[in-house]
Amino acid sequence: MSTAEHFLALIDGRIAREEAQIEGLASAIEKMRVARSLTTADDEHDPEGSTVSLDQARDAALLVHARSALSELQAARDRLRGGTYGRCERCGREIPAARLEVRPEARLCVPCSEGRARS
Numbered sequence: 681m682s683t684a685e686h687f688l689a690l691i692d693g694r695i696a697r698e699e700a701q702i703e704g705l706a707s708a709i710e711k712m713r714v715a716r717s718l719t720t721a722d723d724e725h726d727p728e729g730s731t732v733s734l735d736q737a738r739d740a741a742l743l744v745h746a747r748s749a750l751s752e753l754q755a756a757r758d759r760l761r762g763g764t765y766g767r768c769e770r771c772g773r774e775i776p777a778a779r780l781e782v783r784p785e786a787r788l789c790v791p792c793s794e795g796r797a798r799s
C-alpha cells in the first residue's frame with residue numbers, strides 16, 4: 681500500500697466515523713425536540729426542562745464540531761487526490777507522517793500550527 685493509499689484509507693475511516701456521529705447526534709437532537717414539543721410548552725415549570733436543554737445544547741455543540749471535522753477530512757481527501765496532501769500550507773514543507781497519522785486532516789506542520797517560526 682502506498683503512503684497516499686494508506687492516508688486515503690485512514691481518512692475514509694474517519695469520514696465514516698464522523699458521518700455516523702453526525703447522524704446519531706442529528707437524530708438525538710430531533711428526538712429531544714419532538715419529546716419537548718409533546719411533553720410541555722413551558723420549560724420553566726418543568727423540572728426536566730433545563731436538563732433536556734443542556735443535553736440538547738451539548739449535542740448541538742458536538743454536532744457543529746463533528747460537521748467541521750468532517751469538512752476538514754473531506755478537504756484532506758481532496759488534497760490527497762490532487763497530489764498536494766501532506767505539505768504545510770504556510771511554510772510549504774512536508775508535514776511529518778507521524779503527525780498525519782494522528783491528525784490526517786492537518787493542513788499545517790506543528791511549528792506553523794503553533795505559530796512558531798521555523799528556522
Ligand SMILES: [Zn+2]
Pocket residue numbers: 768769770771772773788789790791792793
Ligand atoms: Zn509549516
